Amino acid sequence: MKVFGVILAGGxxxxxxxxxxxxxxxxxxxxxxxxSTAALASSGLIDQVVVVANAEWLKETHDAVxxxxxAPISVVPGGAxxxxxxxxxxxxxxxxxxxxxxxHDAVRPLLSREVIERVIAPLREGRAEAxxxxxxxxxxxxxxxxxxxxxIPERSRFRRGQTPQGxxxxxxxxxxxxxxxxxxxxxDCTLVLRHVPGARLVHxxxxxxxxxxxxxxxxxxxxxxxxxxxIGGDRIASTPATAGSWNDRRVLIIGGTHGIGAAIADxxxxxxxxxxxxxxxxxxxxxxxxxxxxxxxxxxxxxxGIDDVIVTAGILRIGEIAAQSAEEILExxxxxxxxxxxxxxxxxxxxxxxxxxxxxxxxxxxxRGRARYAAYSATKAxxxxxxxxxxxxxxxxxxxxxxxxxxxxxxxxxxxxFPAEDHAALLQPEAIAAATLALIRSGLTGxxxxxxxxxxxxxAD
Numbered sequence: 001m002k003v004f005g006v007i008l009a010g011g012x013x014x015x016x017x018x019x020x021x022x023x024x025x026x027x028x029x030x031x032x033x034x035x036s037t038a039a040l041a042s043s044g045l046i047d048q049v050v051v052v053a054n055a056e057w058l059k060e061t062h063d064a065v066x067x068x069x070x071a072p073i074s075v076v077p078g079g080a081x082x083x084x085x086x087x088x089x090x091x092x093x094x095x096x097x098x099x100x101x102x103x104h105d106a107v108r109p110l111l112s113r114e115v116i117e118r119v120i121a122p123l124r125e126g127r128a129e130a131x132x133x134x135x136x137x138x139x140x141x142x143x144x145x146x147x148x149x150x151x152i153p154e155r156s157r158f159r160r161g162q163t164p165q166g167x168x169x170x171x172x173x174x175x176x177x178x179x180x181x182x183x184x185x186x187x188d189c190t191l192v193l194r195h196v197p198g199a200r201l202v203h204x205x206x207x208x209x210x211x212x213x214x215x216x217x218x219x220x221x222x223x224x225x226x227x228x229x230x231i232g233g234d235r236i237a238s239t240p241a242t243a244g245s246w247n248d249r250r251v252l253i254i255g256g257t258h259g260i261g262a263a264i265a266d267x268x269x270x271x272x273x274x275x276x277x278x279x280x281x282x283x284x285x286x287x288x289x290x291x292x293x294x295x296x297x298x299x300x301x302x303x304x305g306i307d308d309v310i311v312t313a314g315i316l317r318i319g320e321i322a323a324q325s326a327e328e329i330l331e332x333x334x335x336x337x338x339x340x341x342x343x344x345x346x347x348x349x350x351x352x353x354x355x356x357x358x359x360x361x362x363x364x365x366x367x368r369g370r371a372r373y374a375a376y377s378a379t380k381a382x383x384x385x386x387x388x389x390x391x392x393x394x395x396x397x398x399x400x401x402x403x404x405x406x407x408x409x410x411x412x413x414x415x416x417x418f419p420a421e422d423h424a425a426l427l428q429p430e431a432i433a434a435a436t437l438a439l440i441r442s443g444l445t446g447x448x449x450x451x452x453x454x455x456x457x458x459x460a461d
Contacts, residue, residue, distance in 0.1 A: 002099045003120060005040040005049040005071070005164070006089035009033050009061060009106035010078035012054065022213055023106040024060055028226050029395050029445035031064040032213055035109030040102065040164075041070035043113045045120060051106070052078040052089040083184050083191070087176055090169070097170030100124065103188050104164040107213040110225055111164070118204040119166040129171040129199040130192045133206040134159035162206040165189050171199055227449065230442040231435075240267060240430070241437045247272035250303035250354075254295060254343055255280050255313030259411035260361070263429035264310055264436050271437065274303055280313030286339030287331070289346075296346045306350040308440055310359045311340050316417050321374045329375050336379035337386070344390055348399070355398035357440050360387050362448065364407045384448055391446035400445035406432045407452050427453040 009023045023033040033051070041049045048071055053061035055077040065073050076092045078085030086103060095101060100123045104111065115133060122128040137160050143151035165188050172188060178195035185191050192199050209225050211218055251268050255261035256277030265277045276299035284291035300306050314336045317328060340360050351358060365373055366380040384403055391401040408414060410426035435451045 001124060002047040002095060003045060004093040004095050004099060004101045004169075005046045006086065006093065006101060006103050007033070007037050007040065007049060007051040007106050008078070008082060008085050008089070008103065009051050010054045010082070010085045011106070021054060021057060022219075024057070024064060025213075025219065026392060026395065026446070027109055027213075027219065027222055028230075028447060029391065029400065032109050032222075033061065033064045033106045034068065036104065036106050036111065037065045037073060038068050038070070039109065039111040039113075040104060040116065041068050041073055043070070043116050045113070045116050046071045046102070048093060049073045050089045050092045051075045052085040052092075054078065081184055082186070083176075083179070083188075086188055090172060090176070093169075095169045097168075097173070099169045100166060101169050101172060102164040102166045105212055108163055108210055109213070110207075110209045110211060110222060110229075112207055112210070115204075115207050115210060116164065119164050122202050122204065123166050123168055127200070128202040129168045129196070130189055130201040131166040132187075132189045132201065132203045133162040133164060133210075134203045135162060135206045135208060136160075159203065161187060161189070162210050162212070163187075167192065171196055175199075223447070227442075227444060227447050230444050231438050231449065239438075240434045241271035241441075243271060245271050245441070246437070249273040249307045250276075250305055251308045251310065252276045252278070252296065252299040252303070252306050252347075253310045253312065254278055254286060254292075254339070255311060255361075259312070259413060260406070260409060260429045260432050261310070261312035263433040264312065267430070267433040267437055273308075276303055280315075280335060280339070285335070286311075286313045286343065287334030289342050292339065292342040293346045296343065296350065300350050305354055306347065307354045307356040308359070309343060309347045309351065309356070310361075310436065310440075311343050312361045313339055314361060314413070316376055316413050318372050318376075318417050320372055324375070332375040333379055336376065337382050340383055341386060344386075344401075348394070348397075351399045352394075352397040357400045357402070358390065358394075359436060359440055360401070360403045362387075362403045362405045364405050364450065366405060387448070388446055395445065400440075400443070402439050402445060402447045402449065404432065404436050404439065405448050405450050406435075407450075425453075427451065 012021055024031050040046050053075050061075050078088050119131050122131050141153055141155050142149055175191040175195045213219055251273045253261050253265050256265045257279040265275045269275050278295045280286045283294050317332055360383050362383045363380040365377045366384050369377040387401050387403040408426050410423050410428055432451050439449045
């Protein structure tokens with residue numbers, strides 16, 4: 001009894017509101033389709049995967065799944081509807097009637113191996129001919145006709161369907177043979193339920209994280225879930241890197257002589273990295289293009305190349321914007337934003353050669369401008385926007401770009417700005433350093449990592 005996987009990737013992304021179908025939108029540096037396909041192909045539970053593609057996007061589909069390890073993967077054109085695409089995939093797998101086939105949405109990239117196992121088990125054990133993956137609904141269900149509510153059923157009887165759905169191949173073929181031409185259903189379990197009398201259709205538990213990316217909000221949620229999987233959340237990410245885990249990695253830290261930058265340098269060195277530290281005022285300052293280029297070239301010469309560039313340099317100036325001089329405003333923008341842009345430009349050839357990483361520093365204040373923080377908050381929001389752009393721009397070069405957003409931290413810059421503050425209540429630089437190294441080694445790109453002292457910590461002022 002072999003197990004085949006069919007990925008339905010024929011969507012056009014109309015509800016997503018983008019010219020590019022949502023299966024090709026990048027999630028942490030990789031197309032959503034690639035992550036969904038990899039979930040099946042690399043699970044060790046599947047013998048062959050067929051990706052059913054939109055006929056107008058065949059090349060992009062081939063490119064998205066190229067080089068994935070695990071089960072063999074082939075790409076075939078689909079039809080105008082979901083059911084027609086399933087037919088195409090079912091034909092392409094060439095399975096025997098007694099084999100198993102799993103049908104999975106191309107836009108569910110967070111499928112776990114445990115869910116795949118749960119779907120396969122009843123089919124392999126002979127307890128079912130079809131299996132649906134479901135989760136409970138936390139929301140009240142309402143039946144409507146026009147603008148009237150006609151019923152509010154007991155929600156404990158209802159579930160939300162996910163994929164993969166699993167079938168004995170012969171049962172699914174029978175369902176399609178009995179389906180009238182031109183009729184359609186939103187999923188394949190519906191067809192079995194309608195057209196294969198006596199078929200045993202059972203459900204297994206899905207996973208709340210196995211979300212379907214339909215809207216841009218879904219993409220944001222998937223991005224954060226992926227980050228939590230890879231890094232483990234704030235508390236786990238605060239665990240120091242183990243000795244030897246960074247052996248011989250070549251790291252440049254701009255802003256590495258004080259505060260958070262110094263803590264990152266110490267942590268990286270303790271883990272085995274070779275580190276070059278430069279201050280934000282080195283050689284003329286991070287806002288000086290010539291100075292930044294010299295910093296990076298000298299570090300590359302001393303280290304024999306660069307694997308990671310981390311830019312922590314920044315200034316925090318508090319006060320009403322009308323009371324600040326033009327020179328003070330321009331300095332904040334130059335150091336906090338232009339410095340990162342200049343460092344990125346100068347570091348690019350070295351990071352492209354090493355397939356390395358660029359990590360920038362924003363702040364928890366980037367999400368909303370605050371009174372007396374106008375220039376600072378604006379630059380930190382711009383850093384996030386810059387990071388996201390570079391993550392996409394450099395993905396073809398193999399460079400990963402991320403940002404760290406710590407909450408209020410116990411640094412000299414913070415203490416000078418708020419001398420009366422309880423410094424013991426602040427986040428320690430060592431915790432930020434540990435989280436930063438975890439992010440760099442996660443393999444993700446395009447991420448903003450929030451680092452907090454504890455759950456429920458107050459936001460930065």
